[in-house]
Amino acid sequence: MPVEKLAPGVWGVLATPLTEDGSAVDTASLTRQVEHYGRIGATGLTALGVFGEAARLTPEERSTVVSTVAAAAGDLPMVIGLSSLDAEGACAEAENVLGVLDRSPAGLMVQVGSPDPDAVVAQANTVAERTGQGIVVQDYPVVSGVSIATDDLVAAVRRIPSAVAVKSESSPSPPAVATLAAGLDVPVFGGLGGTGLLDELAVGSAGAMTGFSVPEGLIACVTAFRDGGYAAAREVWRDYLPLVNFEFQAGIALSLRKHSFVHRGLLATPAVRPPSKLAPESMLGLLREHLRHTPHALQVPS
Template sequence: MMLDTSAAGVFVIAPTPFADDGALDLDSAARMTEAFLEAGATGLTLLGIMGEAPKLDAEESLRFAQHVITRVGGRVPVIVGVSAPGFAAMRSLARGAMDAGAAGVMIAPAAGLRGDDAVMAYLRQASQVVGDAPWVLQDYPQLTSVAISAGMVTTLANEDARLVMLKAEDHPGLDKLSAIRAAEAKGARRLAILGGNGGIFLPQEIERGADGIMTGYAVPEMLVRVRELILQGEREAAHDLFDLHLPLIRYELQPGLGLAVRKHALMRRGIIASAALRNPGPKLTPATLAEVEFILARLARRDPTLRL
């Protein structure tokens, strides 16, 4: 199953489960995979920003990706993030992931690139490094400090048929999304567009023309249902459901702390065995844990999807 521009729905970004001692927890990875598929995921993304990819060595990264891809068994496409400081590591992981059955790879520009020419040159080079693999452009300037305009996205799309998806995480980015769709209406090659940013703009992104979302929110069932409701014309119901989840979405979006919160919520749902982050990583204080537990309990009373 190869990724193409028809991709749509909810691609859940999977965290990398660790045991309390920091070892890879592949049993939790298998359980997590099944839980996300049961939640309605139309794809999975591994080794993204929320996958703690920089904390894994090359062998662990490939072993984790192979394990999940095997568990998925072709039921949905699996994207593997291959961004790396050097092209040798990117090439090796991309080749290994595609050989294991990945549907495509995801590339973000290297942090700190300055100027359109430098950004475009890097992305063109990186796309050649991953060979024939379909690829996803991750536009996440809050992390990379790299600006990619709507025009740059459409130029790359027109140049390279292997570029099949944009992970749109500029913030604010809704007008950029609209600009890309407007350019496509005038003849630019169409890309699948999936939003991100923890889901904070999910309803608006779908209404602006996004095909879905790629994020790791701890209750992906909500993401699936909100998108379906909007596509069915049930806008008020979609926004009402989304609004119930905003406190947890907001808490998960805290820079530096969000992944620890998300892993705790996934542990409380029985999806992973431990909320451990591999060091260096933050620990939730008792006060923070109490707040998260209050949010989860309150949400569970209002949305039966969230079973604790």
């Protein structure tokens, strides 16, 4: 099955906006978010990722998210995340969302579901064969509960002909990205909210596939690295790092980012679904202060 590797750059992982009571997907806010990524020059989009609360959405809501993103994305390519850690569950998720598309996605993102490389190969190849789509292999042990040795992941991905990229979110991320980038001929993208972005670029990553409330910063850093190397990217990225670090707080990271999007005019409400926690009121003033000092953060989308 011929597949096209993902282009280097920034693949924005979309938040799933919810209505104020959290009971439904806010499609108007989702459309604004997608259009904003298009305006700022994102390489592509990722729907139904961890940042998109995909595991907490019903099948009908996942279809709504995918159809809304596809309608607003124009020519921007889209990766679709699958939450299930087993092949059968992932295939069922894929069938549900692919049915609402009139074009193929750039890839289906499959989470590593076993520390055994043979099982990872079987899982990814089953999804690829059943759906006819390229596969983004996602290694995110904090979320999946599965830890695979990086060398074993390299060996597994080499045996997945449909692999179009790897999303590496195993901490510490720079050493993992370095090993993956050196051992594979598919692009490797960092995640983790951009916390390791600069060093991941330095050791061979193709860019970022992550959620951050000021994705302009991700794009500026990746562009600066491409054009001017490490020193240029470091100069650009340092102005965004305080907000990157502030947002990436365990348990409340999603809530903080959604509050940021509300301040930016991209989301109507910061609602999240359990088990995500609401950011405490004590953090919201600090968030506004970080936004005040972050380039682009207070620019309201037109």
